[in-house]
Amino acid sequence: MTQPLTGKIALVAGATRGAGRQIAVQLGAAGATVYATGRSSRAGRSEMGRPETIEETAELVTAAGGLGIPVRVDHLVPEQVRDLVARIDAEQGRLDVLVNDIWGSDPLITWEKPVWEQPLEAGFRTLRLAVDTHIITSHFALPLLIRKPGGLVVEIGDGTKAYNDENYRLSVFYDLAKTSVNRLAFVWAHELTPHGGTSVALTPGWLRSEAMLEHFGVTEETWRDGAATDPHFVMSETPAFVGRAVAALAADPERARWHGQSVDSGGLAQVYGFTDIDGTRPHWSRYYDEVVSAGKPAGDTGYR
Secondary structure, eight states: OOOTTTTTEEEEEEEHHHHHHHHHHHHHHHOEEEEEEOOOBBOOOOOOOOOOHHHHHHHHHHHHEEEEEEEEETTHHHHHHHHHHHHHHHHSSSOOEEEEEOOOOOOGGOOOOOGGGGHHHHHHHHHIIIIIHHHHHHHHHHHTTTTTTTTTEEEEEEETTOTTTOOOOOOOHHHHHHHHHHHHHHHHHHHHGGOEEEEEEOOOSSSSOOOHHHHHHHOSTGGGGGGGGGGGGGGOOOOHHHHHHHHHHHTEEEEEEEOOOOOOOOOHHHHHOOOTTOOOOHHHHHHIIIITTTTTTOOOTTTO
C-alpha cells in the first residue's frame, strides 16, 4: 500500500470519535504522524459523556500504518492549545495538516425550537465549543503551518449550503455554528494565500458516527436496519469516507483548486476515486437535492 503522507505531520483537533477519529485514522493509513486531541481520555470523559477516548484513536492511527500521538486538550483553553502547538514544534519542527473538527455540543442542542424557546446558556456554550475552539486552535497552529509553503487547513462542517437562506439548520445556535465553520475556511483561505497554504471547508454526508448508530439502535454491521426508522438512512456513510476525503486532499499536489471552497465527501470521491469501506461512493449532497428535497421515495440506486 502506498503511503503518500509519509513524513507529514497532522493535527486533528477533535479526534476522539466520529469524523475526527476516522480522519486521524485515514491520515495515518496514508503514512502521516497524527496528533489526536480531545477532552475525552482514559483519565476522564468530557461533558459529552461518551466512552471513546483519544488514546483509542491514536492506537487506531498507528495500527493503520501511521503514528498516532494522543494529547488531552480542551481547545477552549488557549494555554493548553499553545502548549500543544509548542510540543508539535519541539517534536516535529513542522505542521503540514490542520483539521478543525471540534464540536462536543450534542447534549446542549435544542432542536426545532424558536430562539425564545432556546436555553441561552446552552446555546452560547454550543457556539463557544463549535466556533471559538476553531479560532483558538488556528491562532496558535497556523504560524507553525505556514513555516513551510503547502500547508492544508480543513474545517469540518455540516453542509455546503450554509449560506443558503433555504437551508435552515433546525436551531439558531446550530445554524450559526455550521455557517461559521464554512466562513472560517473562507477567512483562512484569505489569510493563507500569501503563504502558499490551502484552506477548505469539508462536510460529510449522513454520518454513521458512534452516536448515530446508537440513536438508530443499530451497529455498523446492521446499519441498514436503520432505514426502518428513516428510509433515507440508506444513503448514510461511515466516518472513514470523510476521513479518506481529507487524506486525498492532503496528498493532492493540486489541492489549491479547492482553496476557499466548501466541498463534500461524496463530491470529492467522484474526483479522487476513493470509496467508503463497503466499496461504494455515496453522494449524500446530490441525493439530498434530488431525492429528499424533491420529496421522492428513498432509495440509493444511482447515488452510491
